[in-house]
Amino acid sequence: MKRQNDQKLHGIKEKFNYLRYLWELNHPKTTLASPPPLVTIEPTTLCNLKCTYCATGTMTREKRHMEIEMFESIIKKLEGQTRVIYLGDAGEPLTNPKICDFINIASEAGLYVVLFTNATRLNPKRVISILESGLNVIEFSVDSIHKETYESIRLNGRAPKVWKNVLRFLQLKKEMNSPIITRMRVVKSESNQHLIDREIKILDTLPFDEIRISNYLNNKGWEDALEYHDGRNSPNALWCIMPWKEPGFGVDGTVRCPVDFNHAYNYANIEDGSLMDAWNSPNLVKLRAAFLSGDLEQLKQVNDICWRCNCRTKYGYNNATDGLVQAILKYGIDFPDYYFGYLNFSRSPEEEASLESKYANFDESVRKFEAYAGYKVTPLKKEPRQAIPVTA
Ligand SMILES: C[S@@+](CC[C@H](N)C(=O)[O-])C[C@H]1O[C@@H](n2cnc3c(N)ncnc32)[C@H](O)[C@@H]1O
Ligand code: SF4
Ligand code: SF4
Numbered sequence: 001m002k003r004q005n006d007q008k009l010h011g012i013k014e015k016f017n018y019l020r021y022l023w024e025l026n027h028p029k030t031t032l033a034s035p036p037p038l039v040t041i042e043p044t045t046l047c048n049l050k051c052t053y054c055a056t057g058t059m060t061r062e063k064r065h066m067e068i069e070m071f072e073s074i075i076k077k078l079e080g081q082t083r084v085i086y087l088g089d090a091g092e093p094l095t096n097p098k099i100c101d102f103i104n105i106a107s108e109a110g111l112y113v114v115l116f117t118n119a120t121r122l123n124p125k126r127v128i129s130i131l132e133s134g135l136n137v138i139e140f141s142v143d144s145i146h147k148e149t150y151e152s153i154r155l156n157g158r159a160p161k162v163w164k165n166v167l168r169f170l171q172l173k174k175e176m177n178s179p180i181i182t183r184m185r186v187v188k189s190e191s192n193q194h195l196i197d198r199e200i201k202i203l204d205t206l207p208f209d210e211i212r213i214s215n216y217l218n219n220k221g222w223e224d225a226l227e228y229h230d231g232r233n234s235p236n237a238l239w240c241i242m243p244w245k246e247p248g249f250g251v252d253g254t255v256r257c258p259v260d261f262n263h264a265y266n267y268a269n270i271e272d273g274s275l276m277d278a279w280n281s282p283n284l285v286k287l288r289a290a291f292l293s294g295d296l297e298q299l300k301q302v303n304d305i306c307w308r309c310n311c312r313t314k315y316g317y318n319n320a321t322d323g324l325v326q327a328i329l330k331y332g333i334d335f336p337d338y339y340f341g342y343l344n345f346s347r348s349p350e351e352e353a354s355l356e357s358k359y360a361n362f363d364e365s366v367r368k369f370e371a372y373a374g375y376k377v378t379p380l381k382k383e384p385r386q387a388i389p390v391t392a
Helices: 011-026 068-078 099-108 124-132 147-153 159-175 196-204 275-279 282-293 296-302 304-308 317-331 349-360 362-373
Strands: 038-041 084-087 112-117 137-141 181-187 210-214 254-256 266-269
Touching (some): 038 068, 068 099, 084 099, 099 112, 124 159, 137 159, 147 159, 159 181, 159 362, 181 196, 266 275, 266 282, 282 296, 282 304, 296 304, 349 362
Parallel strands (some): 038 084, 084 112, 112 137, 181 210
Antiparallel strands (some): 254 266
């Protein structure tokens, strides 16, 4: 098994990039000197589900996997510049048969790799390949335990199968002594909001590292943002951190905001130059200028979807980066979690102990899960598998 990347920033160059990135967030300009710390890459635009809120189902661009050569070429350009990649965006990464090779390539290049999955394709063989691939974080997107609710949101998905897959993943992870971080993601919508509090209590007893509740993004049809006011967005909300933090790479190498599934406003194509060329492309510079102008009408003229998007926040950049500054003051320069987008990539001794105690009560927690769900997610294997050492 591959050695997982450790959590510290290495070397002067990385620490310098980190500080420069923080500086540029607090003093935002249109052209940046620091590379993005985090990027999203789309291993595929194909998906086996049709979730009601997701723009993948309705988007008109080509449905296909990313070629491995394209992935390798992107990783070469990110190497030494970016530290974290999200594998996800439009599509289900596990439909790409080469996904474990993708993870391998990125991990070998020293990147932290986070995979998003709908958990429908996690058969035991796949799970073992994933656990051996060097993946740092896996995030399962399952919006409810309740069968009818889950299946009314995640169309074509089957709740008992998906939960069985997720729980088997947790079990195999333990048996293989893997340090991988596991997260649950629940998108809060009208369909599941009445169940969330109760279900979180159940999920909290299972050995996940984190459970996240996500807000709904209005990127499916770019409905008028004002109709999707969620407390963050407001008529005068004119800030978004994404153009300073995170580009997304489409299957064909197009660089754009990861929320822009249908490629309405492209910054560049990564094939045409370096990472920094794309990160300071004329279109992106223009977009940053529109955000910095403080003029919503200008933003609308430059990029209609940013005007519509409910990711925009009413908080200015100083407020948006307060957390980053506090993290440095608290943890110092070697604390990269905030830098990488508010993520945990490591466990404290207390978190490790809490996970252990949840594993100790795993069978009982699964029984309670089943009692609530009304369907079986067992049998989970009783016999321990051959443990495979985590470090090579
Ligand atoms: C687009 S999916 C791609 C990866 C994979 N297919 C999955 O479902 O995890 C990545 C994440 O975005 C979330 N997502 C998709 N559309 C969304 C929307 N309109 N609002 C909020 N989250 C959304 C999904 O629930 C999932 O957690
Ligand atoms: S959320 Fe994921 S699984 Fe659902 S349709 Fe979108 S890409 Fe597919
Ligand atoms: S406003 Fe939305 S679409 Fe525009 S950069 Fe931010 S997240 Fe992306």
